Structures are given as structure tokens and as C-alpha cells.
Amino acid sequence: MKAVHFGAGNIGRGFIGLLLHQSGYEVAFVDVNDTLVSLLQTKRQYTVKLANEQADTFLVDQVTALDGKNMAWVAETIAAVDLVTTAVGVSVLKHIAATIAKGIELRLAGSREPLHIIACENALGGSTTLKHLVYEHLSPGNRALADRLVAFPDAAVDRIVPLQQNEDPLLVTVEPFYEWTIDRSAVLPGHQEIAGVHYVDQLEPYIERKLFTVNTGHCCAAYHGYLKGYMTIQEAMKDLSIVAEVRGALQESGAALIQTYQFDEAAHSQYIEQILERFINPYLVDEIVRIGRSPIRKLSPQDRLVRPALLANQYGITVTHLTNAMAAALHFDYADDPEAVELQEMIKKHGIHRTLTEYTGLSGQSPLHSRAAEQYQQLEQWGPARKGMIER
Numbered sequence: 089m090k091a092v093h094f095g096a097g098n099i100g101r102g103f104i105g106l107l108l109h110q111s112g113y114e115v116a117f118v119d120v121n122d123t124l125v126s127l128l129q130t131k132r133q134y135t136v137k138l139a140n141e142q143a144d145t146f147l148v149d150q151v152t153a154l155d156g157k158n159m160a161w162v163a164e165t166i167a168a169v170d171l172v173t174t175a176v177g178v179s180v181l182k183h184i185a186a187t188i189a190k191g192i193e194l195r196l197a198g199s200r201e202p203l204h205i206i207a208c209e210n211a212l213g214g215s216t217t218l219k220h221l222v223y224e225h226l227s228p229g230n231r232a233l234a235d236r237l238v239a240f241p242d243a244a245v246d247r248i249v250p251l252q253q254n255e256d257p258l259l260v261t262v263e264p265f266y267e268w269t270i271d272r273s274a275v276l277p278g279h280q281e282i283a284g285v286h287y288v289d290q291l292e293p294y295i296e297r298k299l300f301t302v303n304t305g306h307c308c309a310a311y312h313g314y315l316k317g318y319m320t321i322q323e324a325m326k327d328l329s330i331v332a333e334v335r336g337a338l339q340e341s342g343a344a345l346i347q348t349y350q351f352d353e354a355a356h357s358q359y360i361e362q363i364l365e366r367f368i369n370p371y372l373v374d375e376i377v378r379i380g381r382s383p384i385r386k387l388s389p390q391d392r393l394v395r396p397a398l399l400a401n402q403y404g405i406t407v408t409h410l411t412n413a414m415a416a417a418l419h420f421d422y423a424d425d426p427e428a429v430e431l432q433e434m435i436k437k438h439g440i441h442r443t444l445t446e447y448t449g450l451s452g453q454s455p456l457h458s459r460a461a462e463q464y465q466q467l468e469q470w471g472p473a474r475k476g477m478i479e480r
């Protein structure tokens with residue numbers, strides 16, 4: 089079996105590539121990073137190391153890489169594989185859509201074998217988004233054929249893979265835990281199930297539970313940690329006031345999830361505690377600026393802070409920690425993150441109220457808006473503390 093995977097980065101190599109390899113796939117990675125592509129082409133293998141006491145390792149071999157800038161080459165390869173996966177970042181999907189469409193076109197000209205395309209990004213409906221982007225490049229005839237022969241099952245991917253600091257540039261250190269959940273209802277007959285993947289009939293509860301627990305809690309720790317001058321999540325999670333903020337936010341998002349999906353309360357509490365344990369894994373060094381990256385995306389209406397806060401608010405659940413995390417996100421002034429820079433410019437130019445409305449979609453009438461704005465002013469006190477800690 090053959091697969092093309094877009095994005096030979098942390099999740100690409102450390103999670104998706106590993107599981108596909110273990111299921112018997114030969115994986116061709118597509119990336120625009122010339123160094124990564126050339127190393128994978130030369131070595132044809134890499135190692136995944138688990139962040140645990142034993143530092144278990146896994147060899148992933150029979151891999152290769154394609155230059156993502158070479159559309160014709162990538163499209164020809166897609167035409168002949170069983171599976172296409174992506175882990176490039178949700179905002180990059182639009183840049184790979186034309187190449188995937190070209191691959192589908194070539195494939196449909198000569199084959200009636202089904203093709204599955206799965207976006208493994210931190211987003212609701214990632215594969216569906218990719219499908220819409222790809223369809224923009226297909227002729228009406230090919231769209232009709234693709235409706236029958238090409239499936240885009242949505243998926244949720246959960247494994248913490250930090251920025252890598254290894255001497256071997258292909259080695260990737262990952263947390264031991266993983267969960268890859270795929271919407272079975274969108275899978276076509278003939279799909280060979282990927283070992284280790286959890287296929288479910290209804291994905292929504294799984295992806296919302298993951299995004300609004302793992303990702304909500306993680307960014308909450310990151311934004312509060314950044315404000316207090318910590319560099320890693322592991323450092324931030326030693327600060328009890330930050331742990332209280334994170335736990336509080338997860339209780340709010342958890343209460344909303346329990347109401348929406350009738351999750352068992354005790355089981356959900358256990359899920360939260362398991363995730364807090366994962367955040368403090370002492371064998372990982374996870375930089376706060378990675379978890380906090382792209383604050384505009386993270387503050388958007390469908391993402392990990394605003395959506396659970398809106399849901400909770402609808403159910404009459406008091407929301408203070410999620411709004412406090414939004415307020416902390418609005419203080420994330422990391423100069424190397426283009427979205428953080430844009431956000432800070434907007435606040436400077438137009439003030440906190442207009443910024444909140446513009447990026448979170450919360451109107452000035454929303455109680456969540458007023459609370460976040462008020463908390464933003466209260467958190468101002470941490471600015472000097474942060475600078476002091478960073479200078480020390």
C-alpha cells in the first residue's frame with residue numbers, strides 16, 4: 089500500500105508517518121522544506137523516540153520525499169496511491185489543494201480505485217475544508233466522479249509533538265499517548281483500516297472533546313505562562329495559579345461538552361486529569377510560543393477558546409476562565425509570530441473592544457466580550473513581571 093503525506097514536520101513524521109508505516113504503507117512525504125526533503129530522499133528512513141523513561145524508539149523506513157513545489161511530480165504520485173494525508177497547518181490547506189486536484193484528475197483518467205484524503209490538522213472538519221478547496225480546481229465532470237471515488241473523511245489527531253532540538257534533524261521525539269480518530273461514515277468500501285486508528289460513526293463528539301480539552305487547556309497554560317515569563321509548558325504547569333486557570337477553563341468547556349454530548353461526568357473529569365498529566369510530561373520540553381502560536385486562529389469563533397465559551401454561556405454555565413484565557417491571548421505579544429504582531433497592532437490602533445469583536449466575533453453586547461475586556465485590563469499587571477523574569 090502506498091500513501092502520500094503532505095507535511096514532513098513534527099506530526100507528519102512523529103505520528104501519521106509512523107502509524108502509516110506500522111500499517112504497512114510506503115510513505116512519500118511532500119514538503120516545501122528543501123533540507124527535509126533532501127534528507128528523507130537520501131536516508132529513506134528516520135527514527136521516532138518516545139518521551140518516556142525508557143526512551144523507546146521506532147524505525148520508520150521505506151519512506152521517501154517529494155518537493156512540494158514540483159506540482160507535476162506530486163500529482164503523478166497521488167494518481168497512484170491509496171491514501172493521501174496532510175499535517176501542514178489548516179491555513180496551508182489552500183496552498184496544496186490545486187496539486188491534490190491535479191492528482192485526482194490524473195487518477196480519474198485511468199483508475200476507478202477509491203482514494204481517501206484525510207486532513208490531520210487541529211480543526212473542526214479539516215478534510216471537509218480541504219475537499220471544498222480541492223473541488224474549486226476540478227471540472228464538473230471530475231467532481232461528479234470524485235463524489236463516488238474520492239472520500240474526505242474528517243479526523244481528530246491527538247499527540248503532543250514539540251519543536252525538535254535533536255542533533256539528527258529527522259529524529260522526532262513524541263509523547264507516548266496518541267489518538268487518531270476517523271469518521272467511518274465517510275469511508276468508501278475497499279479502504280484498508282489503518283492500524284491504531286479509532287474509526288467512529290460520529291466524529292463530532294470526539295473532535296470537540298479533543299479540541300476543547302487538550303487544545304483549550306494547552307493554550308490556556310501557554311498564554312498565562314507567557315504573561316508570567318515562563319518559557320515552557322512544563323515550567324508554567326509548576327505554577328499553581330496557572331494550573332488553577334487551566335483546570336477552571338477545562339471545567340467550563342467540560343460542562344458545555346457534557347451538556348452537548350451527554351458525556352459521563354466522572355469519565356470526563358478523568359479525561360481532564362489525564363490531559364493535565366500529559367502537559368507536565370517531564371521527558372518533553374514544549375515551548376510556550378509553540379502552543380500559543382497563531383493567536384488569531386486560536387481566538388477565532390470556531391476555535392478552542394471562543395466556541396466552548398459560547399456553548400457554555402448558552403447553557404447558562406458561568407464562564408470566567410475561558411474569557412481570562414482570551415484576555416491572556418490578547419497579551420501574547422511574541423514578536424516572531426506574525427499573528428501576534430497583527431493582534432498587538434490592532435489593539436494599539438483600535439483598542440481592546442474593537443479587537444475583541446473583530447477576531448472573536450463576540451459583539452460588544454456579549455457578556456463574554458465585556459468579561460474578557462475587563463480581564464484584559466486586570467492582566468496588564470503581569471506585563472512588567474514578565475519582562476522582569478525574561479531579563480533575569
Ligand SMILES: NC(=O)C1=CN([C@@H]2O[C@H](COP(=O)(O)OP(=O)(O)OC[C@H]3O[C@@H](n4cnc5c(N)ncnc54)[C@H](O)[C@@H]3O)[C@@H](O)[C@H]2O)C=CC1
Pocket residue numbers: 094095096097098099100118119120121124156175176177178180183184208209210245246247248249250
Ligand atoms: N505538533 C503537535 O503536537 C500537533 C500538531 N497538530 C496539527 O498538525 C499540523 C502540523 O503541525 P506540526 O507538525 O506541529 O507543524 P510543523 O511545522 O512541524 O510541520 C508542518 C510541515 O508542513 C510543511 N509545509 C508547509 N507548507 C507546505 C506546503 N505548501 N506543502 C507541503 N508541506 C508544507 C512545513 O515545511 C513543515 O515541515 C497542524 O495543523 C497542527 O495543528 C495536531 C496535533 C498535534
Ligand SMILES: O=P(O)(O)OC[C@H]1O[C@](O)(CO)[C@@H](O)[C@@H]1O
Pocket residue numbers: 210245246247248249302303306307378379381382
Ligand atoms: O497546532 P496548533 O493548533 O497551533 O496548536 C498547538 C496544539 O496542538 C498540539 O500540538 C496537539 O494537539 C497541542 O500540543 C497544542 O495544544
